[in-house]
Amino acid sequence: MRFLNVELVDIGANLTHESFDADRAAVLDRALAAGVTRMVVTGADVAGSRAAAALAAAAPGRLWSTAGVHPHHAAGMDAAARDALLGLLQQPQVVAVGECGLDYFRNFSPPQAQRAAFALQLELAVTTDKPVFLHQRDSHADFMAILGDYRGRLRAGVAHCFTGDRAQLEDYLEFGLYVGITGWACDERRGAHLRDVIPAIPGGRLMVETDAPYLLPRDLEPRPKSRRNEPAHLAHVTRVVAGIRGESFESVAAATTRTAIAFFGLT
Numbered sequence: 001m002r003f004l005n006v007e008l009v010d011i012g013a014n015l016t017h018e019s020f021d022a023d024r025a026a027v028l029d030r031a032l033a034a035g036v037t038r039m040v041v042t043g044a045d046v047a048g049s050r051a052a053a054a055l056a057a058a059a060p061g062r063l064w065s066t067a068g069v070h071p072h073h074a075a076g077m078d079a080a081a082r083d084a085l086l087g088l089l090q091q092p093q094v095v096a097v098g099e100c101g102l103d104y105f106r107n108f109s110p111p112q113a114q115r116a117a118f119a120l121q122l123e124l125a126v127t128t129d130k131p132v133f134l135h136q137r138d139s140h141a142d143f144m145a146i147l148g149d150y151r152g153r154l155r156a157g158v159a160h161c162f163t164g165d166r167a168q169l170e171d172y173l174e175f176g177l178y179v180g181i182t183g184w185a186c187d188e189r190r191g192a193h194l195r196d197v198i199p200a201i202p203g204g205r206l207m208v209e210t211d212a213p214y215l216l217p218r219d220l221e222p223r224p225k226s227r228r229n230e231p232a233h234l235a236h237v238t239r240v241v242a243g244i245r246g247e248s249f250e251s252v253a254a255a256t257t258r259t260a261i262a263f264f265g266l267t
């Protein structure tokens with residue numbers, strides 16, 4: 001379905017993922033047909049951030065990218081990685097630092113390395129005056145403590161793929177963060193608590209994202225056999241978010257798009 005008067009921005013699409021190698025152009029076409037006119041391609045390590053920047057450079061006005069090191073890869077964050085990210089952040093289509101943050105769920109990188117890599121990237125965001133694209137899982141207290149060292153110095157930040165509770169949301173909003181909501185909102189079991197949280201996000205702080213190819217909305221009909229998520233499904237996520245907020249699809253689409261364009265400078 002194409003909503004001719006509606007534009008959406010997918011603020012988190014892992015379009016460099018190998019699952020898109022065979023049909024990336026078709027995926028981008030389907031996104032446009034579904035109203036997703038702009039996308040921010042997530043960088044999760046140096047190589048991935050380079051690939052994301054190259055992808056975005058080839059699609060001006062449609063794709064932008066982030067440059068950063070995900071906490072899973074924090075052990076590889078050294079001076080060379082920092083310099084590589086700084087170089088990427090000079091490119092006009094690279095609009096944010098990240099994704100960066102803390103993830104203590106499985107500790108793929110030691111927590112100490114995660115905290116160091118996170119602080120280093122917040123420093124980069126201050127240096128380059130770019131917004132930050134933040135990831136946090138099972139590490140809320142440490143995450144807020146490190147962010148707190150940068151209060152008043154960051155241009156802006158978005159807590160991407162927010163799955164936390166009301167108290168965590170309050171902390172984020174108080175800090176001034178924006179909030180990214182994914183297809184978790186469409187999951188009756190894992191995302192049930194988001195029904196209380198999503199209406200509490202002020203309209204001007206909310207953005208939507210697919211996190212494709214991950215997080216295929218559970219209630220999507222028909223469900224693709226591949227289980228691969230893609231940006232075209234952002235319309236579905238936005239409709240679910242609108243329903244939870246008691247707002248129209250059109251008004252949530254317009255507000256989240258306006259917010260995303262201003263936040264990342266997608267012009």
Ligand SMILES: [Zn+2]
Pocket residue numbers: 099134135136160161
């Ligand atoms: Zn993430």
